Amino acid sequence: MPGLDCEVRVDCRAGGAFCAKCCRNAVVPLLREDYERLKAMLGDVEGYVEWVEGVPVLKRVNGACVFLEEATGRCRVYEDRPLACRLYPLVYSPGTWVHADPRCPRAASVTMDVVARCGSLVEKFPLLLKESWGLELGATRSQPAPLAASSASAGAIQRGSRRGR
Numbered sequence: 001m002p003g004l005d006c007e008v009r010v011d012c013r014a015g016g017a018f019c020a021k022c023c024r025n026a027v028v029p030l031l032r033e034d035y036e037r038l039k040a041m042l043g044d045v046e047g048y049v050e051w052v053e054g055v056p057v058l059k060r061v062n063g064a065c066v067f068l069e070e071a072t073g074r075c076r077v078y079e080d081r082p083l084a085c086r087l088y089p090l091v092y093s094p095g096t097w098v099h100a101d102p103r104c105p106r107a108a109s110v111t112m113d114v115v116a117r118c119g120s121l122v123e124k125f126p127l128l129l130k131e132s133w134g135l136e137l138g139a140t141r142s143q144p145a146p147l148a149a150s151s152a153s154a155g156a157i158q159r160g161s162r163r164g165r
């Protein structure tokens with residue numbers, strides 16, 4: 001993904017498995033690049049994707065991302081995971097700009113160097129999403145950042161990245 005290659009790496013190991021907190025109860029929006037990459041790898045990507053307000057998001061199974069391997073906390077598409085996943089736990093809000101999501105147990109390990117390197121991409125993620133799918137600005141109720149989030153019903157086109165493994 002030329003120009004979209006920022007990645008935040010945190011140590012997600014927790015006990016004998018991976019934390020995976022950010023992959024549960026999450027809504028992961030896909031840029032067109034994410035969608036095409038997964039489609040090239042999986043073929044029928046529609047089996048893993050649903051459309052919310054004109055944007056494809058990863059399906060969830062019992063609240064967790066369809067690609068989460070529950071027993072281990074591993075991501076089945078780790079090497080090809082979406083940009084939103086790569087940027088998490090960085091999130092953006094107008095009041096605080098880019099910061100590490102305090103809901104991530106490893107938020108404190110994200111350095112200011114990482115924020116400086118990936119922050120502008122986090123900030124413009126919603127715009128990239130809208131450009132990807134030909135949506136007008138303000139056409140969705142999206143949060144202004146990729147963000148590990150709670151519910152699609154809140155109109156959340158949100159979510160973030162993972163993880164150093």
Ligand code: SF4
Binds near residue numbers: 022028074076162
């Ligand atoms: S890293 Fe992203 S794609 Fe992989 S399991 Fe977690 S939420 Fe899903």
